[in-house]
Amino acid sequence: MSAGSTMNVIMDVDTGVDDAMALAMAVASPEIDLVGVTTVAGNVSLVQATSNTLRVLDYLEASRIPVYRGMSRPLSRDHFDAVHFHGTDGLGGAPIPVSHRSQEPMTAPEFIVQTARESNGDLNLVCVGPLTNLAVALSLEPDLPRLVSRLVIMGGAFTVAGNATPWAEFNIAVDPEAARIVADSDLNATWIGLDVTHQTSLYRDEWDKITDDSGPAGTLVREVCRYSFTERGDQNMHLHDPLAVGVLLQPGLVTSEAGPVMVDTSLSSSAGMARLIRSEGGQNSAEVALSVRSTEFRSLFGGLLGVPIHDHESG
Ligand code: RIB
Numbered sequence: 001m002s003a004g005s006t007m008n009v010i011m012d013v014d015t016g017v018d019d020a021m022a023l024a025m026a027v028a029s030p031e032i033d034l035v036g037v038t039t040v041a042g043n044v045s046l047v048q049a050t051s052n053t054l055r056v057l058d059y060l061e062a063s064r065i066p067v068y069r070g071m072s073r074p075l076s077r078d079h080f081d082a083v084h085f086h087g088t089d090g091l092g093g094a095p096i097p098v099s100h101r102s103q104e105p106m107t108a109p110e111f112i113v114q115t116a117r118e119s120n121g122d123l124n125l126v127c128v129g130p131l132t133n134l135a136v137a138l139s140l141e142p143d144l145p146r147l148v149s150r151l152v153i154m155g156g157a158f159t160v161a162g163n164a165t166p167w168a169e170f171n172i173a174v175d176p177e178a179a180r181i182v183a184d185s186d187l188n189a190t191w192i193g194l195d196v197t198h199q200t201s202l203y204r205d206e207w208d209k210i211t212d213d214s215g216p217a218g219t220l221v222r223e224v225c226r227y228s229f230t231e232r233g234d235q236n237m238h239l240h241d242p243l244a245v246g247v248l249l250q251p252g253l254v255t256s257e258a259g260p261v262m263v264d265t266s267l268s269s270s271a272g273m274a275r276l277i278r279s280e281g282g283q284n285s286a287e288v289a290l291s292v293r294s295t296e297f298r299s300l301f302g303g304l305l306g307v308p309i310h311d312h313e314s315g
């Protein structure tokens, strides 16, 4: 990417609290042209995720960005949500006005395929929810890997415990079959799992310092995190989805290992477990992030969103 040019990006989201902050980063970054946002059932229902995405983009004064509704349930399993963490509305009860615009008539997978064909290799995908939409898009267009420049996935727990089960991270646990289709494809994927996102937090004392004149992005962060910091008393908020956007912008934020990713699609308790099969390049070779420059990422996050970040031990 030459200086001054922008990256064409589609974000696939299940808007939720951290999805909202990731959207704010993409909207704020001068290096990203967010050509559209696709929604999927995950943290909350598809209808709620779509409504939340429209609300967040409007609140960020980005109503120009179209939203496309995707799959309302995983490929073959029952959907389970994460409202216990994100609140029943998925945005921590943030007082963000309801949007008066609707999603586009085209479905999310169709939009991904159409945009990829039109961009002819100049399209970047950031997937921060279950991978159902992307799996369907691959079925619609098997040539998608050739048409997509980069794919960054927030998903997996490769060397650490999961957060949906002891083995599986939520996005992969909700739809293991979709994740396996993506992992088995030739998409040039970078996987951002809990291995690194658990090292990148926003802390309560930083949240306390977000002022009223922080602008829409900073105020959005303050309002969507309020439930977690004040109702639940959390002392930090893992910036899972924002890190995926950070890695798209600055790939050097993480150190990765290459190899095929294996996803457990059994019906056992380890369903959704993702593992790196260490090898060099070759078929279905992905990059799995295993360490992160947390201070640099948090500085990027704070700089883009107007959130006061200061030194913390574990980043
Ligand atoms: O495990 C964290 C991931 O699951 C994040 O993308 C969060 O928004 C949920 O979708």
Ligand code: CA
Pocket: 013, 014, 015, 016, 018, 019, 042, 043, 128, 129, 241
């Ligand atoms: Ca998400």
